[in-house]
Amino acid sequence: MSDSTNICLSCGLCCDGTVIGFVQVGCEELPLLRDVIDIENTNGDGFFLQPCKKYCDGCTIYSRRPKQCASFECGILKSIEKQELDFDSALDIINVVKQKKFTIERELAVQQFNLQSQSFYFKMGEVKKLFQKKSPDLALTPSQLNLIEEIKQLDNLLANEFDV
Template structure:
């Protein structure tokens, strides 16, 4: 990876910290090494590395040389566009900044609504908050947080879906 592209991922980390994904599917051959380094869980008979990934610390993957194939092969659309010269480095950074700003608002709303377990992926915390029953007698702050969350989550899903979860189809 060229320096500008590598630096973009160092600045970002959204595909490791639970913001975009809840897990990474693992291959059987990877299990022993991942078990020693980070651990994994089974779901529906398949092994997954849970996110937020425990190997993501100080803004870096701490098992980079031995990261799973699912991580190794993943490149979001922003990174693909930068690599292919369709966007410049400042624009790529700006898109990360834009998504991060939205995530900050979501996290503020989630904190007010009591969804503070940061060991869970963002999608699980959003789902849990959205599933809470509306209570017209609850504090104004909570009602406003619910309304703001309802408005901002589609914005998050749109930007995340178009620029960060979507990848080039060869």
């Protein structure tokens, strides 16, 4: 198994909703995938929100995954394929992102925001909107300032290392 395949299977940040918010499914894939995963239908095509319910410490439908999943290549994967990044360095970056995500999720639970989305990807959008709407007259707590900083750091890592 190649390093690029191994990195995808050991990472899962696209499947768990960190990197991607949803997966588009073409009409030709619907009959094959309906048996495997719950898909929302829109105008003949479909989609499902991340986190993927078929991801549990690895993709459980890897050989039958949707085309969008199979064709997605993040910046980490591209860097490994171009030999700009070695496997261990890639894992280090992935682990930093996973730790940032864990820290943010823990802080979100403490802050008790009323977020609607189950997807981490869309939760981040909701949180950013909450802070943008916050009145400039109201001072942010140290915990909220820390959360904002953690989200900025995660966004930078995802933009710089994953090209998203």
